[in-house]
Amino acid sequence: MDSNLSYQQVLKEGENLYHPGLSIDCVIFGFHKNELKVLLLKMKYSDKWALPGGFVLREENVEDAAARILEARTGLEQIFLKQFHLFGDTRRSDSGFNREFLEQHGIPYDKDHWLLQRFVTVGYYALVNFANAVPRPDPLSEACEWKDLQQVSLLRHDHNQILDKALETLRQELRYQPIGYNLLPKKFTMRELQKLYETILGKKLDRRNFMRKVLSYGILKKTGEVRTGAAHTSPQLYTFDLARYKQALQEGLQKVW
Amino acid sequence: MDSNLSYQQVLKEGENLYHPGLSIDCVIFGFHKNELKVLLLKMKYSDKWALPGGFVLREENVEDAAARILEARTGLEQIFLKQFHLFGDTRRSDSGFNREFLEQHGIPYDKDHWLLQRFVTVGYYALVNFANAVPRPDPLSEACEWKDLQQVSLLRHDHNQILDKALETLRQELRYQPIGYNLLPKKFTMRELQKLYETILGKKLDRRNFMRKVLSYGILKKTGEVRTGAAHTSPQLYTFDLARYKQALQEGLQKVW
DNA sequence: TCAAAAGTGTTTCATTTACACCCATGA
C-alpha cells in the first residue's frame, strides 16, 4: 500500500491508481542472534500472518514499487532487493479472503471490484540489516514483526509457497555469490558469518575450512579490532571489502566450466 | 495470440479475453549445425523481428499460457520451459508501435484501447529440439524463422534486452544443471554435446577434460552405435540416462558448500 | 596417401576434506 494514501482511498480508487491484476509480495530477510528472520504482517480481522505487499502504480516501474513497499515496512532505502518469480496460477487468487476483507472495511460487495479480480504477483526478496530496520505495520495491519523462519506457520493465500521459493532462490544464489553484506552489521566475527551460511544452507560447516574458503574469496578485511566480553579468546572483527564484494557479485565466486 | 481466434477478434475482444496489462515473451532456443538458434517472428508492416509472444487468458495459468504460445509457434508440446524474469519498467511499453500497428489493421485510434495500455511482460525461455520444431508464423506475422544467435540484430521493443537476460540465465543455470536433453537429438556424439556447451558459454573447452567431466556426472549412456560417413574414426553415439538426468536437474551437479 | 577428427593416459597442480591441540578470556 502506498503510505501517502489513506487505505479507504486506496480501496476505492485502486482501479485508477494501480496497474491492474498485478501485485508485489516481498520476502524480507534479516539475521539476528544466529537466526534467519522474515518480516511478516498481521492484518486486521485476520489471524493469519502475511508477507508485506502492495500494488504497482500505473506510472511506476515494478522494481521501484518493490523498493517503495520495502521502505514503507522497514524504513530502509537502497536495500538489496531481487525479483525471484512471478506467481501466475489462477488458483492463487483467493477472492473469498478479499471479499471478506472488503466487507470488514465497509465496502459493499461488488463482484467487479478491482480487488476481487484475478491477480498475479511478483515475488521480491530483500536482505536487510536487522538492527537498522524499524518494522512498521501498514494501515491495514495491526502488527509487523520479525519472525523466526523456523516458526513461520500458515500464512495468508499462497504466501508460504512464495516464501519457500524465495528461500530456495537464496540458497541457489549462495552457491556462486557472496552474501552477508546486506544481512550483517558493518563489523562481524567469522563465526557470525559462518552461522549465517549455516542458517541459510540448513547444515553445519567445518569452522576451519569455512574460514579458509571465505578468506580465499578475498572479499573480507580484518578491522584489527576484536570483540571482548565473552569467556574465551576475543574474536577478530571483519568487514567486507566492498569493491571486491561487488566484483564478486558480478563475476561469481567460482567457475565450473 | 490464441490460434483459435481470428486476429481481428483478438484485437477487438482482447480486453475481455485477456488478463490486463500482462504479456508473455518466449525466447525459444534451438541447436543446429553447432550453432545456437533462436526462433523469431517478423511481423507484418514492420521490418523488425520479434520474440514470439502473446497474452494470458483470464482463466489461464501464466505457465500454461507460455506453453500454449510455444506450441503454437513450434508445434511442440511438453517442452522444457522456464520463467526467467518479469520486465516491468514503464518505459518498455512503446505505445507508438502498437498504435501504428492498430491503424495498419484497421482499428481506429482509441487511447483507451487495451493494446495501448501499459504492459508488463513475463519472459520464458524454452529449449527445443531443432529437428522436431516446425516454425509457424502467427496470424499477424509474415515469417517465423530460426536465427543464428550471433546474427540477431535490432529487435522490436525491448526484445534484445529480454533475449540477453534469457541467455544470461541459461549460462548461469549451466553452472549447476545438466543441459542438452532438450536441445539435442536422442543420439548424439560427445563432440556435439561439447559444441553445445561451447556455444552457450562462448568459449572453447578441452576435448578430453570435457569428456571426463560430463562422463563423471553419470548422466550419459553409450548406445554402442557409431556415426559413420565422415573421413575419420566413427564417433560413439551417446544418449541421456533420463532418470539420472532428471535427478541431476533437481539436485544440481556440484556442491560448493 | 592424406586430411580430419576420434580415442586414449599421465603428470602436475590446486582444492577439499578431515582432523587436534593450545590459548585467551570472563565467570
Add this chain to the structure above:
DNA sequence: TCATGGGTGTAAATGAAACACTTTTGA
C-alpha cells in the same frame, strides 16, 4: 581453575588442467 570458543596447520584424497600420439575413415 574451569568452561567456552578462538586461533592455527597438515596430511591425504580428490578434482582440475595441461598436454601428444596413434588410429580410423572417406575422399
